Amino acid sequence: MTSNTAQSTSAEVNNGVNVEALIGAREALEAAPEAAQFKWRAACEWVNGTHSRSTVNGFFGLGEEQARGRTFTVEADHPEVFASEDHAATPVEIVLSGLASCLVAGVAAVAQHRGIQLRSVKATLEGDMDLQGILGIDDEVRNGFGAIRVNFDIDADASEDDIKALVAQSQKRSAVFDIVTNPTNVFVTVN
Numbered sequence: 001m002t003s004n005t006a007q008s009t010s011a012e013v014n015n016g017v018n019v020e021a022l023i024g025a026r027e028a029l030e031a032a033p034e035a036a037q038f039k040w041r042a043a044c045e046w047v048n049g050t051h052s053r054s055t056v057n058g059f060f061g062l063g064e065e066q067a068r069g070r071t072f073t074v075e076a077d078h079p080e081v082f083a084s085e086d087h088a089a090t091p092v093e094i095v096l097s098g099l100a101s102c103l104v105a106g107v108a109a110v111a112q113h114r115g116i117q118l119r120s121v122k123a124t125l126e127g128d129m130d131l132q133g134i135l136g137i138d139d140e141v142r143n144g145f146g147a148i149r150v151n152f153d154i155d156a157d158a159s160e161d162d163i164k165a166l167v168a169q170s171q172k173r174s175a176v177f178d179i180v181t182n183p184t185n186v187f188v189t190v191n
Contacts, residue, residue, distance in 0.1 A: 017112035035062045042074075050084040051077040096125045096148070099176045103150065106170030116162060119155040148180065 029036040038061040044054040057071040075088035089097070100123045111118050127148045133141035154163050171177050 013112060013115050013117045015108045015112040015116075015118045017109045019109065019113045022109065022113075032063075037061075047075075047087075048085075049077070050082070051075065051087045092127065092129065092145070095180070096127055099148070099150070099174075099180055100125050102174045102176035103152075103167075103170050106174050107152070107154065107166050110166050110169045110173075111156060111158075114162070114166070116166065117157040119157075120153070121155075122153045124151045124153075125149065145180075 038059060040059050042054050042056050044052050046052050052075070054074045054076070055071050056074070058065055058067045060066065074094060076091045076094060077087040078084035078090050079086045104121050104123050107121050108118060125148060127145040129145055130141045132138040133143040152163075152167055154166070156163055156166075158166070
């Protein structure tokens with residue numbers, strides 16, 4: 001972590017996060033908690049082999065259906081060492097990317113709110129996985145990550161302690177960190 005002990009005032013700070021709008025949304029949802037119930041959606045189609053394409057567009061929130069101006073796509077595949085064609089990142093790499101993106105966004109939002117000017121934020125993630133589980137070699141081995149390590153390199157107008165506090169608050173409020181670190185009920189059906 002790199003830091004500069006000179007503290008910027010919030011009027012001078014521009015990390016690209018509209019904190020006033022976030023606080024306004026928080027206050028509105030505090031007054032109408034039913035509007036805070038969101039349903040995020042993704043649809044996925046098999047392309048070929050282990051290659052798939054997911055699309056994301058609408059979601060439910062603020063008491064009604066919400067549509068975006070465009071559809072986003074995320075492709076997934078597996079590397080050639082798994083007898084695949086390596087058209088895209090693996091699903092587990094996409095999970096790491098989602099965790100990184102959520103934590104980095106949180107750092108930016110918290111820094112903006114605390115009046116800390118960021119110059120750069122980089123997160124590097126590494127997840128350990130024993131493939132004996134997913135390959136059916138050993139049923140005692142977990143299919144998912146055994147551990148994930150997140151390393152931040154942050155250059156900001158803040159002390160090292162302030163930067164650590166940014167990361168801690170981001171981690172505390174991260175939806176993806178919560179998803180990865182806590183059990184989630186998943187219901188699978190077939191039509």
